[in-house]
Amino acid sequence: MARYLSKKILIYAITFFLAVTLNFVIPRMMPGDPIQSLVSRFQIMEGGSEILERQLILLFNLDEPLIVQYFNYWKSIFTGDFGISIMQFPRPVTEIINKAIIYDIILLVPATILSWIVGNKLGAFSGVNKKADNVLMPIFYFLTSSPYFWLAGVVSFFLGVKLGLFPISGAYSVSMVPGFNWPFIVDYFKHWFLPFLSIFLVELGGWAIGMRNMIIYERSSNYSRYMEALGASDKMIRKYGFRNGVLPQVTGLALRIAGIIGGAITVETVFNYPGLGRMMLNSVLNQDYFLLQGIFLAVVVMALVANFLVDIVYMFIDPRVRHSFAGEV
Amino acid sequence: MAKEFWKKHENLYYAITNKKVIFGLTIFILVILLAIFGPMLTPYEYDEYAGAPYSPPSRQHLFGTNIMGQDVFTMTVYGLRTTLIVGLIAGTIATIIGCVVGFLAGYYGGSWFDEILMSLTNIFVVIPQLALLIILSAFLEVRGIMVMSIIVSATAWPWLARAVRAQTLSLRNQDYVNLSRISSLKVPRILREDIASNMFSYIFMSYILQFNGTMLATVQLEFLGLGPTKGISLGLVMQNAVNWNAIQLGMWWWGIIPGLILTVMITALYFVNTGLDAAFNPRLREM
Numbered sequence: 001m002a003r004y005l006s007k008k009i010l011i012y013a014i015t016f017f018l019a020v021t022l023n024f025v026i027p028r029m030m031p032g033d034p035i036q037s038l039v040s041r042f043q044i045m046e047g048g049s050e051i052l053e054r055q056l057i058l059l060f061n062l063d064e065p066l067i068v069q070y071f072n073y074w075k076s077i078f079t080g081d082f083g084i085s086i087m088q089f090p091r092p093v094t095e096i097i098n099k100a101i102i103y104d105i106i107l108l109v110p111a112t113i114l115s116w117i118v119g120n121k122l123g124a125f126s127g128v129n130k131k132a133d134n135v136l137m138p139i140f141y142f143l144t145s146s147p148y149f150w151l152a153g154v155v156s157f158f159l160g161v162k163l164g165l166f167p168i169s170g171a172y173s174v175s176m177v178p179g180f181n182w183p184f185i186v187d188y189f190k191h192w193f194l195p196f197l198s199i200f201l202v203e204l205g206g207w208a209i210g211m212r213n214m215i216i217y218e219r220s221s222n223y224s225r226y227m228e229a230l231g232a233s234d235k236m237i238r239k240y241g242f243r244n245g246v247l248p249q250v251t252g253l254a255l256r257i258a259g260i261i262g263g264a265i266t267v268e269t270v271f272n273y274p275g276l277g278r279m280m281l282n283s284v285l286n287q288d289y290f291l292l293q294g295i296f297l298a299v300v301v302m303a304l305v306a307n308f309l310v311d312i313v314y315m316f317i318d319p320r321v322r323h324s325f326a327g328e329v
Numbered sequence: 330m331a332k333e334f335w336k337k338h339e340n341l342y343y344a345i346t347n348k349k350v351i352f353g354l355t356i357f358i359l360v361i362l363l364a365i366f367g368p369m370l371t372p373y374e375y376d377e378y379a380g381a382p383y384s385p386p387s388r389q390h391l392f393g394t395n396i397m398g399q400d401v402f403t404m405t406v407y408g409l410r411t412t413l414i415v416g417l418i419a420g421t422i423a424t425i426i427g428c429v430v431g432f433l434a435g436y437y438g439g440s441w442f443d444e445i446l447m448s449l450t451n452i453f454v455v456i457p458q459l460a461l462l463i464i465l466s467a468f469l470e471v472r473g474i475m476v477m478s479i480i481v482s483a484t485a486w487p488w489l490a491r492a493v494r495a496q497t498l499s500l501r502n503q504d505y506v507n508l509s510r511i512s513s514l515k516v517p518r519i520l521r522e523d524i525a526s527n528m529f530s531y532i533f534m535s536y537i538l539q540f541n542g543t544m545l546a547t548v549q550l551e552f553l554g555l556g557p558t559k560g561i562s563l564g565l566v567m568q569n570a571v572n573w574n575a576i577q578l579g580m581w582w583w584g585i586i587p588g589l590i591l592t593v594m595i596t597a598l599y600f601v602n603t604g605l606d607a608a609f610n611p612r613l614r615e616m
Contacts, residue, residue, distance in 0.1 A: 011448060011451050011452065011455070012455065014448065014452060015452045015455050015456060018452060018456075019456065022461075022464070023464070026464060026465065026468050027468060137603075138596070138600075141596045141599040141600065142592065142593075142596045144599070145541065145545075145592050145593075145595035145596040145599060146588075146592045147545055147548050147549055147552070147564075147588060147591065147592070148549070149549065149552050149567065149571075149588075150567065150585075150588030150589075150591075150592060153567070153570075153571065153576055153584050153585060153588065154585055154588075156576050157576050157579075157581055157584065157585060160576070161576060161577060161579055162579075168576065168577065169577075254454075255454060255488060257455075257457075258454065258455060258456060258457040258458055259457075259458065259459075261457040261459070261460065262457050262458050262459025262460065262546075262549065263459075263549070265459055265460070265463070265549075265553070266459075266549050266552055266553060269552070269553065269571070270571055270576075280460065280463060281463070281553055281554075284463060284466075284467040284553075284554075284555070285554065287467075289467075292463075292464065292467060293464075295460075296460055296461075296463075296464050299457050299460045300455075300456060300457065300460065303455055303456065303457050304455060307455050
């Protein structure tokens with residue numbers, strides 16, 4: 001068990017290390033001159049030149065040897081100093097990220113978990129019911145084939161514009177003051193629903209397809225046939241098939257996390273939802289490199305944490321992992 | 330004569346008589362034809378003023394016009410071309426990388442070489458593709474079709490590498506592979522003749538899925554404005570639609586149709602994929 005975890009942690013540590021290094025290397029490798037464009041943009045801001053100097057020392061300090069620059073970059077990461085945003089001058093990048101990441105978590109965690117649960121149930125149902133299968137499978141394929149942002153456009157057109165059920169832009173109404181009171185929470189969830197639904201639906205298709213195939217596969221395996229021969233009820237065979245089918249789906253969850261986070265970036269753009277995704281895109285469009293790099297790291301860390309949680313869950317539901325790494329098998 | 334042929338190519342027979350394959354392939358070919366011949370069918374250029382703005386689909390403008398009076402059909406077919414090409418090249422590169430890494434890691438399974446390759450793969454699995462792509466694209470000021478394809482494929486191969494490795498591991502200790510090994514055949518030849526050729530159908534189906542994945546990744550990047558810097562692409566059409574509030578204005582022909590074509594095409598390929606699965610896999614055939 002400890003070996004399983006420590007191996008995973010090592011991978012995540014390397015990933016984090018590479019992400020930071022990539023962040024450091026890319027601006028220095030790319031054609032064009034980001035520094036020149038920064039200088040010209042900071043000059044028009046009030047007090048810009050002093051801040052610019054500090055920024056450059058922090059992130060680009062080009063007079064020093066590369067290795068020193070690199071160590072300085074690491075230092076700034078551990079002190080949580082990612083520089084000042086240009087777009088929302090003069091707010092620090094860390095502050096912007098802290099504020100935006102909450103929206104992402106409230107959006108992504110329920111969408112991922114619910115789509116996984118509902119998708120697995122529907123897929124299992126579809127796998128044992130031929131009639132339902134013929135109707136449901138094309139729908140699942142269609143959902144999983146949709147680009148996130150396109151499905152977001154579809155639901156916002158039908159549920160938002162045509163039926164007028166939900167607002168289609170922002171995280172809460174402009175007239176609202178954020179706070180922990182009932183009207184605000186209701187308003188917040190109304191705005192939350194469509195982005196949630198878009199991610200939920202796209203993911204749902206993939207999980208259902210996976211589970212359906214697993215169930216069909218498990219049904220034709222020897223243990224299912226044996227149980228059938230012993231006269232076990234259909235429901236019982238299904239239950240065992242489901243339990244075996246869930247394992248690959250949990251592994252699949254770990255594989256999908258990165259994709260879901262990516263999809264959320266585009267969905268947030270459609271709904272103008274103030275999470276990290278839209279912030280990232282805005283920082284690209286405004287060439288706000290400090291913010292962009294900060295968000296990239298935040299997104300990577302988010303993915304790492306999520307993956308780690310899935311690993312732990314997997315360890316608990318698969319006895320083989322628990323035992324084999326403890327040396328019992 | 331014909332009978333002989335089908336007996337030899339049993340899989341092919343089951344493949345092309347499978348209803349799902351026929352259905353999916355028909356749609357796929359229609360979309361491809363649209364991308365190839367569409368630009369010749371339309372009298373407009375994709376960036377010119379073609380007719381009254383805001384007009385819904387009509388005989389003159391199949392998919393209507395957008396807010397600037399451009400013809401949405403024209404934009405869609407031109408954009409479809411770019412997106413398909415990028416997706417196809419990226420899918421091909423990603424499949425090749427995935428297979429090579431998977432074969433090598435699987436063949437040398439358990440060795441330090443395998444460990445390194447798999448660690449690399451797992452790192453790429455964890456990093457959010459799109460975020461990495463955004464970072465890369467953001468600093469590259471000029472992006473052509475080839476650069477786009479390489480960027481997309483660089484993050485698309487890991488799942489395939491893992492899948493191919495697992496398959497290779499299970500083939501590696503078959504008797505005929507051992508025989509080749511003790512006959513001191515060269516490793517590339519063993520991989521090619523004993524392992525790859527036995528996984529052909531699997532790799533072919535993975536190629537279809539890979540193509541689906543790279544298409545989606547490409548269109549997402551384009552939607553974020555990080556597609557090829559010149560010309561038009563499907564994602565760009567939809568980005569414009571969102572930027573100009575096409576959805577709020579109820580212009581579904583601008584905001585929804587271009588994406589619908591792509592979604593239908595990818596769905597069709599999924600059908601081909603499941604159909605082929607049933608054809609190649611005798612256990613599923615009777616269903």
